[in-house]
Amino acid sequence: MPIYEFRCNECQRTSSFFVRTVNDPLNPVCASCGSSNVERCISSFAIHKSIKTIHEESGEPTMFPKNPDYYRDPRNIGRSTEKRLKELGVDMDSEEYRDTFAGVKETIAAAREGEMPKTLKDQL
Numbered sequence: 001m002p003i004y005e006f007r008c009n010e011c012q013r014t015s016s017f018f019v020r021t022v023n024d025p026l027n028p029v030c031a032s033c034g035s036s037n038v039e040r041c042i043s044s045f046a047i048h049k050s051i052k053t054i055h056e057e058s059g060e061p062t063m064f065p066k067n068p069d070y071y072r073d074p075r076n077i078g079r080s081t082e083k084r085l086k087e088l089g090v091d092m093d094s095e096e097y098r099d100t101f102a103g104v105k106e107t108i109a110a111a112r113e114g115e116m117p118k119t120l121k122d123q124l
């Protein structure tokens, strides 16, 4: 379950929100003062949870997309992962996240070369 953190521009406090999916409409207000003048920030915990979600949804055989051929094209695996990270406001190439996402980038690069992630290859 993704967790979003928002910092209030009025009182500078941080509030956490749980959402079921990243597509859930989100109208966060500050838990301390009720202001809607809040900015999203991402905690390391939220990133950790999100990477797990990304792996479950894009690389593991537990995901069953509507089009069963979608993940037979390994290029789509990298695409959905990058899209998800972009939605989270994460730049994999930035200095801050480069180390964190080194493995993810390797997997994407391998997929782009046409190499299926191991778990998926076994399933297919």
Ligand SMILES: [Zn+2]
Pocket (backbone or CB within 6 Å): 008, 009, 010, 011, 012, 013, 030, 031, 032, 033, 034, 035
């Ligand atoms: Zn506030």
